[in-house]
Amino acid sequence: MKFKIDEELCTGCGVCESVCDEVFEMQDDALAHVIKDPVPADLEDDAISAEETCPTEAISHE
Numbered sequence: 001m002k003f004k005i006d007e008e009l010c011t012g013c014g015v016c017e018s019v020c021d022e023v024f025e026m027q028d029d030a031l032a033h034v035i036k037d038p039v040p041a042d043l044e045d046d047a048i049s050a051e052e053t054c055p056t057e058a059i060s061h062e
C-alpha cells in the first residue's frame with residue numbers, strides 16, 4: 001500500500017507522526033513526509049489511522 005501527502009493541504013500539525021511515526025515524519029520543511037514506500041503490511045492499519053486522523057485530509061493511499 002502506498003501513501004502520499006498533499007503538500008498543498010498539509011499544515012504541518014504533526015498529528016500523523018504522533019499516530020504512526022514509522023511511516024510519517026516531520027521534516028525540515030515543516031511538512032509531513034512518507035518515509036516508508038510502500039508501507040509494509042504490518043504498518044498499514046496504523047498508517048490508515050493516521051490518514052483518518054489528519055485534520056485537513058492531506059493523506060491518501062492506493
Ligand code: SF4
Binds near residue numbers: 009013014016024055
Ligand atoms: S496530520 Fe495531516 S496536516 Fe498534520 S502534519 Fe500530518 S499530513 Fe500534515
